[in-house]
Amino acid sequence: MEESSCKPHPNNLRNAAVALLVPLPSLLFYLSFLRRCSATESPESLSPLWAWCYHHPLLLANALFFLNVNLLFWLVGLLQSSHWMIDMYWTVIPVMLVHYFATHQIAESNGLRSRLVILLTWIWSLRLTHSYFRRERWQWGAREDWRFSDLRRQFGTNWWWMSFFAVYLSQQVFLIAICLPLYVIHTKDSQINAWDVAAALVCLTGVTVAYFADTQLHNFVSCNERRKQLRQSLVPNLDEGMWYYSRHPNYFGEQLWWWGLAVFAWNLDSGWSLYGAFVNSLCLAYVTILVEERMLKQEYRAQAYKKYQETTSVWIPWFKTSSAGKEN
Template identity: 35%
Template structure:
């Protein structure tokens, strides 16, 4: 799901044993670069199907009788088009690759790349007419979000591709006999709703352009704050993990919990930063007069709440960490950074 979550190894040798320029790694890198090309090509063909300024009127929800009617229908209904492209080139294409490789790894790096690609589809659409500053600022913040999570992915994978998949899916693959078929819905359809849903505010920003106002300022400031919080939390967690590697290499016992920095005030400050960012982006959709776009953010929040429970159960399952984590959970807020109750004792 989200690349900030840790992966576990799924039948592959240890990561350190995998050559960065081995055949498997090069193949997976080529896959990573290839998979968006068909959707990008289809988008370019659609955007240039009609001469500039000559797009026909919306043909309505009738079955198209020819290519021109189909192109007009898709151009006048960009959300439909995005969902169709996602279904063909993510749900189905990624599913076929997962069946061949027996791993859903490819969705992890694309979690960070698909929202910017969807936003660009909306902003570059020939019928789009966004307010310039709102569009530029929101796309800039989205690019920072993508850069942060993409760098996290490459930092975690150490320049290797496809040797690990999200621990939740690896666990399901091990425990469920028919997961190879279930994964279409559990992995791809579920994340279809999350990724397209999160990107809906960019449709509102691209196609509706009310004047800038106080609401824009609030949303852009809080989105920036969310990115800052999530980035700090990620870096603190990475430093903690690196220190544990050094401790193990030196023959010293590892630390089981991170309780400093933002992690002293929240058990999942990175999740809080993510939610603050995306709800702020959803706020821009509301500012543009399309409040219904918060449905995608709401769905994402519900899923992340479930993921939080799964993650904490996994933390508690390690005997050496159980009691310490139980005490940490009792005194520390789950998402929102708040006063640690040990300070009040």
């Protein structure tokens, strides 16, 4: 549940410019594809490249991800000695994908369902983007994810090539997999029903839970930073609000979002697309273990966090165990 502070980054404007420019190759290529298709009466008259793009939207999405994110982001990360950008783009890529699937030439969907999912994806993205930049003190590229920094130390001189697989190729597998419902939604045109309403409610509940949990965590970290500046003792553990009922309510909210999105696809007879949400949950379970190990390594909070673990649910908000009290 840790949230770290960061100092103003000397290359803030440069990093912002890099982050805004780096997706342009994919965007320009896709816009060229749309223009070419709109100017052609029949798909059969397209060149082999554009015909392949026309008939294989999911493969095209993976190709663009591999070339523009995996390769280009990786090269930028090597030049900057920091793989910070992929963490930020986690908040943006699903929005790009949902618009890509919705506007592709062979897209087929219920208009209301499509607009609903696009709106929900934007809400999710704005929440997560705000949380990311608030955590980073509104800086661009001030630091990379602490898990990447740990791997950098672990792999040493081999990190330059291992990072391509550990940071980028793995991200493609996760992001494309959990966004499969966005693809399914834009391949089937069926009447909207109660399951769509239920899925939307689950998504909105997840976004709301994650927002309030992240805000409570941000306030806790900010309070401890002020206490540190005043040379006062730090509060070892956040055990109030949503964090009283769950050790990781922000993770729980995030999972609700992805599973709610998966329900949209399941309702369209595409249960296979649940695979992405399932794998993502497994990965988040592993990340939870890493985060809690990190908490226990901090001497000032280790004892309090051990007690917190014994009395508080991991993800799903629930009441304290019978031996617990607010004094935790």
